[in-house]
Amino acid sequence: MRLILEKRAETPLALRVASPLLAVGLTLVSAVIIFALMGHDPWRALHIYFVMPLSDSWGLQEVAVKATPLVLISVGLALCYQSNNWNIGAEGQFLMGAMAGGWLAVATHGAPQGPWLFPAMLAAGAVGGALFALIPAVLKTRVGANEILTSLMLVYVAELLLDWLVRGPWRDPMGFNMPQTVTFSPSAVVPLLLDGGRLNLGTPIALLVVAVMAILVGRTLKGFEIKLVGEAPRAARFAGFSEKRLTWTVFAISGALAGLAGILEAAGTVRMLQPGLSPGYGFTAIIVAFLGRLNPVGCLVAGVFLAVTFIGGENAQIMLRLPLDVTRVFQGLLLFFVLACDTLLLYRVRLVGRAVA
Amino acid sequence: MDIADTQPIPLVAAERIVKRFGALTANDHVDLAVMPGEVHALLGENGAGKSTLVKMLYGLLQPDEGRILWQGRPVTLVGPRAARALGIGMVFQHFSLFEALTVAENVALALDGAGKLDDVAARLAEVSRAYGLPLDPKREVWQLSVGERQRIEIVRCLMQDPKLLILDEPTSVLTPQEAEGLFATLERIRAEGRAVLYISHKLEEVRRICEAATVLRHGKVVARCDPRAETAASLAAMMVGTEIGQVRHDAAEPTGPVRLSIRGLSLPPPEAHGVALRDISLDLHGGEILGIAGVAGNGQGELFAALSGETLAPREEQVTIDGAAVGRRGINARRKRGAAFVPEERLGHAAAPRLALSENALAAGHATNGFVRGGFLDRGRMLGWVDAVTQRFDVRKGPRDPEARALSGGNLQKFVVGREILREPGVLVVAQPTWGVDAGAAQLIRQALVDLARGGAAVLVISQDLDELLEIADRIAVIFHGRLSAPLPVRGLTRERLGLLMGGA
Structure with missing residues (x-):
């Protein structure tokens, strides 16, 4: 007896929805096993991980704050991945956006600032991220360099640049030699939405971006172009679409969104630039994009789910003394299961008897 | 060698092989028998099912029905390793070599139970000398020509001492001189009693070196013959088929205005295995169907891309639609012109x-x-x-x-x-309009093309199906090695005449 995979003629809609849910289910099963092996009561651990973050206002706000960058970045990555452009460097574009926008805050610190500053920082962040993302795009279309490698390697460039800036030219002179910039002044900070929490304007911005992207993908010719280039490149050429120009477009959009997420994080949550600005949002967003089926609304749902694991991981660290790496393991397992379950969309699994000679 | 005995048992035989991919039946009850010491041609158009069949013989695919016999015994080839263990070697059309490694390293990597690199290099040198396939084991692959790379693949197979060597369109990547060298090597291989299964659609070549041929069309065996006793034209007829349709159409000389014209169009091959277009000129009139015949791989795809605008012409005026120069315009600009x-x-x-x-x-x-x-x-x-x-x-x-x-x-x-x-549309360019479709659909499509032309449109049909062209076209031109012949009126045109043109005469 052996298992074979048989190509499906058509993928039922129910299965498209069921596949990411199955992946989440398998991740939870793995979580139970891991918790049990680590000597914890799995049910209590699951409760701490996945229920507690959603059970009070503070937790919900934290989830929204964490989900915002994940959703922003993943929506852009989804465009790239749909069109077969493998941008793995959102983490670097995120940091570049934070630096470009943060530069405005640092440069004007102590000088007269106006209400123009915050929108200008957002714009600078988006432009910074977009320009940084265009490097792998141009390298791909001009010299055929693999964008997976170049975009990934540029993450380290951005990380080291930030590290140098906050230890060198941008270091806070009053900061006791800590590697960080000055704390941004009030007009350079993302406005808060509620008293007594950290929920800020970034979250509605992310929701707006999701709505705009959903329309772009579902209702415009550009969205169709992205889909067609990814599905069937030759058919896209037959439709008269330029693969090259599209590569630049999707990299620029996803870089801009990652950069926007970066400056929102720097000016909203952290309120300064420092080396540990991102807990790996740019990489986690890759998981979000796939879990969300490369669909903007899907990315929103998946982003919230992944944010829960971040908060749950922090809870578990405090209450169960579990290392934060366990959260990384879950996120990795989740991506693994999402991709594995996608096989079920294209293939049917069948058990057959051995072929007789 | 035990294959030298005189019993008429085929070295390898496929019996009633069926292979389906979804709705497509790539091999439909195919029978094939290759005798020991025979150079056997597998002929057929692209998509006729040749590659599918040999992939099953080499263990890369499993048949859905039917069985494979090796020296009269049924075998299941679970993979290429099993096929090689029996004594089947295969050289693919596209090579699988590591450019940065040396010849010897490449061979050692692919050899089952290769042993030490020095031993491999020594054996490689010996085998390549014995078969007249000169190779330096220490050269790195990126420095080698396409012909030399193919030698590596052939030597790699011969070092396994195969009883059957499968070659998939080996000359499609070779210069004529390199092809001559290959033929000499095949002679030696045959003289040693090894069999060769030779996949090709180059008819002259097959007539020259093969002593048996199996012809596939639409996944079925349509003929078995001795190619030496056939003409290129008769082989072409077997490949492209001779069914008779019933589309209503009276061929006529073109009288309408020129709607699509190409002038002196030459283009380099788009990729390593592509075909260059050479000095193509063509006038397509309103109201006519112009057929472009030719054996697959003579530049049809490249010509289509140049007409559609997926590949741009060097100069604007080289392609005109209804008098407007569009050579440097993309496909949508051409669509907007009708x-x-x-x-x-x-x-x-x-x-x-x-x-x-x-x-x-x-x-x-x-x-x-x-x-x-x-x-x-x-x-x-x-x-x-x-x-x-x-x-x-x-x-x-x-x-x-x-x-x-x-x-x-x-x-x-x-x-x-x-x-x-x-x-x-005012101009319709269509490639293989009825390839692999059922008779009813083919009839409907052909009639639609005829009606469109009758309404004043100019229709260009690129097809390998001679019967189709003879049925619906008013004039037929032949494409060969990227050159287009002058169009000939269909009236009075014979299949033999076309066959000769398709063979490059």
């Missing part, structure tokens, strides 16, 4: 397999059909278009707007042809 195109490959080129029909209508019609307003899609219009094509061209499908891959070949072909004809 041209329409149907590529040869249905899935992947004409249509995106996993997108709905309405989206496939959008792909070809977004510049001309009013599907897009202010950047936004008008899904109602797209669906309306699908309905109109469905009704007029009798496209049979389950749901109203299924994915393209859910349609049968014939119905999808009716859709991609109908999608263009419904626009009432």
